[in-house]
Amino acid sequence: MIIDLRSDTVTQPTPGMKEAMFAAEVGDDVFGEDPAVKKLEKKCASLLGMEAAVFCPSGTMTNQIGIKILTQPYDEVICYKGSHIYKYEGGGLGGNSNIGTKLLQGDRGRISIDEIAPVIGNINDVHQARTSTIALENTVVREAGSYYKIDQIKIISEFSRTKGIHMHMDGARLFNALTETKENPSDFGKYFDTISICLSKGLGAPVGSVLVCKKDLELKARRIRKVFGGAMRQAGYLAAAGIYALDNNIARLKEDHQRARTLGKTLESLAWVKSVMPVDTNIVIFEVVNGLTAEKCVTTLGEHSIKSLAFSAAEIRLVTHLDFTDAMLDKTITVLKKLSFT
Numbered sequence: 565m566i567i568d569l570r571s572d573t574v575t576q577p578t579p580g581m582k583e584a585m586f587a588a589e590v591g592d593d594v595f596g597e598d599p600a601v602k603k604l605e606k607k608c609a610s611l612l613g614m615e616a617a618v619f620c621p622s623g624t625m626t627n628q629i630g631i632k633i634l635t636q637p638y639d640e641v642i643c644y645k646g647s648h649i650y651k652y653e654g655g656g657l658g659g660n661s662n663i664g665t666k667l668l669q670g671d672r673g674r675i676s677i678d679e680i681a682p683v684i685g686n687i688n689d690v691h692q693a694r695t696s697t698i699a700l701e702n703t704v705v706r707e708a709g710s711y712y713k714i715d716q717i718k719i720i721s722e723f724s725r726t727k728g729i730h731m732h733m734d735g736a737r738l739f740n741a742l743t744e745t746k747e748n749p750s751d752f753g754k755y756f757d758t759i760s761i762c763l764s765k766g767l768g769a770p771v772g773s774v775l776v777c778k779k780d781l782e783l784k785a786r787r788i789r790k791v792f793g794g795a796m797r798q799a800g801y802l803a804a805a806g807i808y809a810l811d812n813n814i815a816r817l818k819e820d821h822q823r824a825r826t827l828g829k830t831l832e833s834l835a836w837v838k839s840v841m842p843v844d845t846n847i848v849i850f851e852v853v854n855g856l857t858a859e860k861c862v863t864t865l866g867e868h869s870i871k872s873l874a875f876s877a878a879e880i881r882l883v884t885h886l887d888f889t890d891a892m893l894d895k896t897i898t899v900l901k902k903l904s905f906t
């Protein structure tokens with residue numbers, strides 16, 4: 565039994581999902597003729613209380629398109645300093661959009677008005693870059709899946725509107741956040757111009773992300789998707805997996821969170837673990853004690869058939885998901901408790 569906790573992207577499609585994929589009605593989506601893609605896009609837009617949606621191959625692409633259609637070259641985007649758009653998208657903000665960034669610390673990645681307001685560029689001062697967009701990540705992957713409450717988002721969004729600043733959400737794991745807050749996804753649309761959601765993380769689809777947006781941004785988004793090489797043909801086979809994931813795999817996310825919390829508690833009790841970040845959703849990040857490295861720990865876990873990810877020199881990440889069962893949880897706990905590095 566191999567236990568893969570590196571990421572929630574490692575899941576295999578279930579038999580039910582594969583059946584839905586094989587049964588998909590497809591067409592050439594570049595001509596706008598794929599019924600399954602259209603169905604997925606409509607479903608996502610209505611789910612998030614927005615008007616339009618564009619299906620893309622990856623969450624990196626949906627983020628990069630979102631930011632590009634909201635900004636002009638030389639603008640700045642405000643975001644958390646460890647955010648995926650800044651840290652894990654290969655420098656795309658500079659390369660794709662020719663923009664700069666104002667990076668904020670946030671409270672475990674959740675940025676607030678108190679931090680945002682002072683760094684907004686003065687539009688009347690030619691020395692300063694124009695702040696055109698605020699990007700929020702929800703959940704925050706670098707901070708062990710911390711999440712925003714919608715009230716925090718509302719405050720930022722209302723403030724941004726008064727300044728003429730756009731709002732983007734990297735909602736790769738938005739449904740993990742909503743599992744905890746019990747908030748309604750359709751309440752989110754009104755606070756953003758663009759929202760990116762991933763179908764291939766906790767939701768368990770093999771491929772795909774969706775950029776949900778305002779109607780007047782849709783054509784622009786489709787144009788940039790084409791430019792980026794992300795316009796696909798009979799993509800309905802993938803969209804069908806996404807529809808299946810939305811229908812079947814949201815309610816079960818709470819199981820992933822429960823298992824992640826159990827892992828977190830176990831880790832807290834171990835002598836070779838220095839600290840564990842609070843486990844808010846499905847991501848566990850812990851630091852090993854001085855003298856031990858993340859690399860050494862990852863290798864040792866690997867020898868016990870447990871795959872994990874070194875997140876920094878002394879930090880390790882474990883992510884729970886659809887294919888991580890209770891039997892695997894039991895085995896992981898047994899291994900963790902048995903390990904000793906002295």
Ligand SMILES: *Cc1c(COP(=O)(O)O)cnc(C)c1O
Pocket residue numbers: 621622623624625627648649701703704705734736737762765773
């Ligand atoms: C995974 C992830 C993405 C998108 O990644 P892709 O691998 O390109 O689909 C975006 N934002 C966050 C926070 C993520 O964790």
